[in-house]
Amino acid sequence: MSSPGRPHWVRHADFYVGPGEIPGQPGPEPQAQEIHRHAWGPLKQAPSYPLVLFIRLWRWLISPLYGQVCSFYPSCSAYGLEAVTVHGLAKGSAFTAWRILRCNPWTGGGVDHVPPSGRMWPEDRVPAIVRTNHPPMDDDAQL
Numbered sequence: 001m002s003s004p005g006r007p008h009w010v011r012h013a014d015f016y017v018g019p020g021e022i023p024g025q026p027g028p029e030p031q032a033q034e035i036h037r038h039a040w041g042p043l044k045q046a047p048s049y050p051l052v053l054f055i056r057l058w059r060w061l062i063s064p065l066y067g068q069v070c071s072f073y074p075s076c077s078a079y080g081l082e083a084v085t086v087h088g089l090a091k092g093s094a095f096t097a098w099r100i101l102r103c104n105p106w107t108g109g110g111v112d113h114v115p116p117s118g119r120m121w122p123e124d125r126v127p128a129i130v131r132t133n134h135p136p137m138d139d140d141a142q143l
């Protein structure tokens with residue numbers, strides 16, 4: 001556990017849990033070197049800001065016009081937002097493009113989460129899209 005005054009750190013991988021478990025619970029306390037490597041500051045995140053803004057505008061303006069037509073969970077725009085937020089501009093864009101290519105009437109759809117990364121945040125600063133895309137699941141839950 002963290003000492004008083006120090007944040008609890010949550011890794012992106014902490015959101016990948018089994019049925020009946022609560023996603024996003026802080027794992028073991030990271031070492032300073034792990035925090036330095038995986039906790040991105042504003043400068044490291046900055047290149048992805050334009051694409052994040054584009055995806056958010058898409059989700060706000062265009063997605064409501066289509067309705068709930070995506071055969072995957074999370075939707076392609078939610079997947080893209082998480083991928084770019086978690087993996088950065090280059091790798092996140094590649095994951096998003098691959099997902100969009102797979103999103104067509106001939107695929108079965110289903111649950112398709114963004115691959116886990118080493119990215120971490122203080123517990124109170126986890127991006128909302130990560131929490132949204134990884135809800136707690138009951139043992140018998142089906143999507």
